[in-house]
Amino acid sequence: MPVLSSLDHLVLTVADIAATTRFYTTVLQMEIEEFHPADGSTRTALKFGQQKINLHPASAPFEPKAQNANPGSADLCFLTQTPLADWQSHLHAHDIQIEEGPVPRTGATGPILSLYLRDPDGNLIEISTLS
Template identity: 65%
Template sequence: MPTLTSLDHLVLTVADMDRTVTFYREVLGMEAGRFTPADGSTRWALKFGQQKINLHLAGQEFDPKAAHPTPGSADLCFLSDTALDVWQAHFERLGITVEEGPIARTGATGPILSLYIRDPDNNLLEVSTARDQA
C-alpha cells in the first residue's frame, strides 16, 4: 500500500479575508502572503514552519473545493515551542478569550498541553506544547 509522509496544506473558507489575515498574522505570528498557482489566479495563504493554510473567501472558493465549504467549520491544533504561559499572556494582551486550558490532551506523537481560542470565523484553534515543555 502507498504511504503518506506529511500534510502540505489545508484550506480554510473565511468570511472576511482581511480580518482573517490580520488575526493569524498578529495573534498567531503566521506569515501572510499572496501567491499565484498554476491557473494564474491570485490567492492568499498563511505560512508557519513547513506548513501552509490556503484561504478561500466564502462564496468565491476556488475549484476543486470541499463539498460544503463553510466558515467556522474547522478544528485545528497548532504545536509551539513557546510555553503556554507566554501564549496566555499574549492572548490576554490582545483581548483574545481562552475558552479552555491549559488542559492535558493527546497529540499525534504524544502528550500535549493545550489552550483553546477561536478565530474570527469561530474556528476552534488549539495552541499546544509537548507536555514536558509546558
C-alpha cells in the same frame, strides 16, 4: 502499497480574508503569502515553519473545494515551544478570550498541554506544547 509522508497544506474557507490574515499574523505570528496558481488568479495563504494554510473566500471559493466549505467548521491544533503562560499573556494583550485551558490532551505523537480559542470565523484553535 502507497504510503503518505506528510501534509503539504490545508484550506480554510473564510468570511473575510483581511480579518483572517490580521488574526493569524497578529495573534498567531504567521506570515502572509500571495501566490499565483496555474489559473492565473491571486490567492492568499498563511505560512509558519514548513506549513501552509490556503484561504478561500466563502463568497467565491476556488474549485475544487470541500463538499461543505463553510467558515467556522475547522478545528486546528498548532504546536509551540513557547510556554503556554506566555501565550496566555499574549492572547490577553490582544483581547482574545481563552475558551479552555491549559488542559491535558493527546496529540499525534503523545501527551500535549493545550489552550483553546477561536479565530474570527469561529474555528476552534488549539495551541499546544508537548508534555
